[in-house]
Each structure stands twice: as C-alpha cells, then as structure tokens.
Amino acid sequence: MALLEIKKYPEKILKEKAAPVESIDGKLQRLIDDMVNTMYAAPGVGLAAPQVGVSKRLIVIDVSMKEEEKTPLIVLINPEIIEEEGIVEDEEGCLSLPQYITTVKRAERVVVKGFNREGNPIEIEGTGLLSRALQHEIDHLNGILIIDRISPIKREFFKKRFKKSLVRG
Ligand code: NI
Numbered sequence: 640m641a642l643l644e645i646k647k648y649p650e651k652i653l654k655e656k657a658a659p660v661e662s663i664d665g666k667l668q669r670l671i672d673d674m675v676n677t678m679y680a681a682p683g684v685g686l687a688a689p690q691v692g693v694s695k696r697l698i699v700i701d702v703s704m705k706e707e708e709k710t711p712l713i714v715l716i717n718p719e720i721i722e723e724e725g726i727v728e729d730e731e732g733c734l735s736l737p738q739y740i741t742t743v744k745r746a747e748r749v750v751v752k753g754f755n756r757e758g759n760p761i762e763i764e765g766t767g768l769l770s771r772a773l774q775h776e777i778d779h780l781n782g783i784l785i786i787d788r789i790s791p792i793k794r795e796f797f798k799k800r801f802k803k804s805l806v807r808g
Contacts, residue, residue: 640672642673642676643677643691644692645691645734646689648735648784650735652694653689653690653779653782654782655694655782656782657688657694657695657697657782659695659696659717660695660716663756667756670691670693670697674688675701677691684700684701684704684768684772685699685701685702687779689779689780690734698713698773699712699713700713700772702768705768714756715773716753716754716755718751718753718776719751720746720773721751723746723749724747724748726747728742729743729745730742731775732785733775735779736784736786741786741793743775743785744788748765748766748770749770749774750762750763750764751764751765751773
C-alpha cells in the first residue's frame with residue numbers, strides 16, 4: 640500500500656465532475672487500499688478519488704475516530720443520495736483546503752446507495768457526522784468544495800486569505 644498525494648485547492652481536478660466507475664478490477668482495489676491508507680494517515684474522516692488525482696466516482700469514509708458510534712470503514716463506488724431529510728449547520732474542513740474550517744449547511748440525514756468494493760449494491764443511512772461526511776465526499780465527485788457551499792461574502796474572505804498565504808509562501 641502507498642500513500643497518495645492529496646490534491647489541494649485550486650487544482651483543476653477538484654472542480655471536475657468525476658466519471659462513474661465501470662469495472663471493479665485489481666487496479667481499483669489497489670486505489671481503494673491506497674485511499675484508505677492516505678485517509679488514515681492524513682488523518683481524515685473521508686476521502687474522494689478526485690482528491691488523489693483520479694476522476695472516478697469512489698469515496699472512502701471512516702468516522703469512528705470522531706464518533707461514539709462505531710461505524711466500520713465505508714467504501715462506496717458510484718454513490719448516489721436517494722433520500723435526504725432535515726437541515727443542520729456545523730463546522731467542516733477538507734483535506735484539500737488545509738487550515739480552513741467553515742460552517743456548512745447539510746441535510747441532517749441521508750440515505751446513499753452505491754456499490755461496495757466487492758461490487759455488491761449497498762445502501763447506507765447516515766445521521767450526524769456520517770451524514771455530513773457522505774454529503775461532503777459525494778460533493779467532491781461533482782466538483783463541489785466547501786467553499787462552494789458558503790455565502791459569497793465568506794467566499795471572498797477565503798479567496799483573499801488564500802492569496803495572502805501564497806504571497807507569504
Ligand atoms: Ni473534502
């Protein structure tokens with residue numbers, strides 16, 4: 640297993656809509672293992688394939704280090720939100736936007752369908768952090784970052800801060 644480089648804003652791949660996974664082969668299994676490894680090493684609670692430079696609809700999530708409830712590692716291929724309910728605002732960060740935390744409105748509960756790494760159809764219901772992580776990672780597959788989910792005024796502040804950080808190096 641290898642650690643993959645995590646792509647950071649403003650890399651172009653983070654803005655692209657990822658393509659569906661068409662076959663679950665050895666290459667995909669290696670990518671899954673490497674993504675899981677990279678997520679734990681970061682450390683993060685989720686990672687989407689575009690964040691490691693692969694524009695495919697694949698996400699991995701493990702919220703167990705942050706939640707009481709022990710949800711096992713989730714690997715989801717071609718995930719789709721099929722139900723959402725309620726709305727809740729909470730703080731969120733992203734491995735592709737280091738040092739940035741903002742409040743984001745999300746559905747309180749979601750049901751997501753997709754395929755597991757064996758290629759079997761699965762459905763996952765999430766509330767709390769799991770719901771937030773599912774929505775955040777699926778956003779990555781559609782080229783959406785947390786800065787696209789905040790008010791225009793907050794986005795302006797983010798961009799100014801980002802430019803300053805480049806100047807400072
Ligand atoms: Ni993210």
